[in-house]
Amino acid sequence: MIQYDYIIIGSGQAGTPLAFSLAKSGRVAIIEKGQLGGNCVNNGCIPTKTYIASARKMWDISHAEDYGVDIPQSGKANMRKIKERKEAIIGVDRNGIEKGFQDDKNITLYRGEAHFVNDYEIAVNGETLTAKNIFINVGSRPRVPEMYQHTPYFTNENILQTTELPEHLIIIGGSFIGVEFAQMFKRFGSKVTIVERGPRLIKVEDEDISQAVADILKSDGIDIILNADDIQTLQNKDSSITVNATKDKSVSVTGSHILLAIGRMPNTDTLQLQNTNIKVNERGFVEVDDYGQTNVAGIFAMGDCNGKGAFTHTSYHDYQVVQSFLSGSKTRKISDRITTYGLFTDPPLGRVGMTKKEALQKGYKILLAHRPMTKINRAKAKGETKGFMQAIIDADTQLFLGACVLGVGGDEIISALTNLMYAKQPYTVLRDAVHIHPTVSELLPTALEDLTPLN
Incomplete structure (x- = not known):
């Protein structure tokens, strides 16, 4: 049996930064059965957005004449070259992670499938590893009925x-x-x-x-x-x-x-958690508290497999929560984060906080700010006027309850509203701000000038 201070199962967006952090104070074993970097690097965020960028180029070509640009012939998607471009981009990330592990004398990388022997013992490649602190970061996979x-x-x-x-x-x-x-x-x-x-x-x-x-x-x-x-x-x-x-x-x-x-399902079924006291729910997600810790002291679950979020940014926040807990500060909690995500269509959707339906169901008295992209000059100049922006305001506190921007730049613009929600600042702060012209985001203050009650 090999003794470590920490064992991490999975090299995703929580496991990898945690490994580098913990290696500053002890010996770390990190186990990965697939490609380094987890779903985001290999199958999710980065490769799909790389493909979306190529698809956007196809759109640009097919709509060039709308912008006064004559192109003699239409473009054609070369899937082999698109795939090669994607592989080159994610290869840089994977290689960077592997080199980082190799260069850190306190990190040992195990390539193989891990399973629990008991609460604090992990079997991989015929060896048994043990540690008082174990971190599960095994991610999820597509659900195929x-x-x-x-x-x-x-x-x-x-x-x-x-x-x-x-x-x-x-x-x-x-x-x-x-x-x-x-x-x-x-x-x-x-x-x-x-x-x-x-x-x-x-x-x-x-x-x-x-x-x-x-x-x-x-x-x-x-x-x-x-x-x-x-x-x-x-x-x-x-x-x-x-x-x-x-x-x-x-x-x-x-x-x-x-x-x-x-849909997706957690990759917890191969861990042989039946050999442990770790609790999972009926869908296979590992149950954790507000600090990512399971019911077994010293064992944590982060990322998709804990059911507390299905995004790279929530996985990385899980790492920050766990790191904060281990340091003793406990300044971060899972329940503190505000739901936010993007839909990376073209135009994209940026979302933060509640939807209108959620706010009404919770009994809030709400005010709605709404602005169609057809009334935004920058969107018109870019020839991309589909969608709208809207914000939901608590009529009693003047705080944002939620917002969305479906339109050009929406996935970036939403961060301005996210920051105000974390700062717990009233909508008037944004309403009275002066933004750059001509931009899409400058119409957020304008939209907030005219609020409509929804109750």
Whole structure:
């Protein structure tokens, strides 16, 4: 048995920075069964946004004449070169992490699958490691129900490995992953159909956001089928795939490939947690307290696998929370963070705090600020006037309850509102601020000049 001060399972966005931090005070073992860097580096944020950037170039080419630019012929997506560009970018990150581990004399990297022998002992590659502090950072993977496993399918992971452009991509699932890949591959040149069980896309958002996103996708030529119950897949003799569903009456669509985008599940099932006293819920997420610690002292769970957030920024914040706890300061808590995220369509959506529906359900008396992108000169100059910005204000405290910017620059602009919410400053601070002209964000103060009661 090999004794360490700390054992980290997984090199994702919480595990990697924690390893470097803890190595300053003790010996660290970090175990990784896949590629270094976790989902964000290898299959999530970075590679998908790299693909989205290529898709945007396709859009620029096809719309060049709208801007007075004559291009003699349309562009063509080269999936092999797009993939090579993605691999080059993420390779820099992976290699940087590996070199960092190699150069730190207090970090030992184990390549292999870990499982628990008991609460404080971990088996990997035939060796047993032990430590008083163990950190689980195993992430999540695409959920693939058994009913779809009898036909070939893509997930958000293996579709990034293809070098051939699907002729007709049918995407089952209309939330974040499905919507981003739909627009991306449509712009690459595929025919794209989204099949969604629910009555609208991105059900966590307000209905006006869902409708606006649907309108954006339809303007790109994407077909959307909603209220699709009993979705089934069938591979045909010519290798095409037919997706059948019920929508008032039977609907059927046949394509060359399907992409399953119906949620994710935690990678905790291989850890053999049944050998421990660590509690998990019915969905496989490790239960943790406000500091990321499980019910077993000294054992923590961070990132996707604890069910407290499904984003890179929440995973990194988990690392900060755990680090704060270990230092004794306890200045950070999971419950302190405000929900914020981006949908990286074009235009993107930036979201912080509550939706209108959530605020009303919680009984707030709210005021709404709203501004369509069609009234924003910078958006008009850029030729990108789809979407809107809006903020929800607590009428009693004048504090922001939530906000969204669906439109050009929305994923960046939302940070201004996020900062004000953390600072607990009234909306009047932003309303009375002077912003640069001409920008999209300068219309946030203007929108706050005219508030509409919603109750």
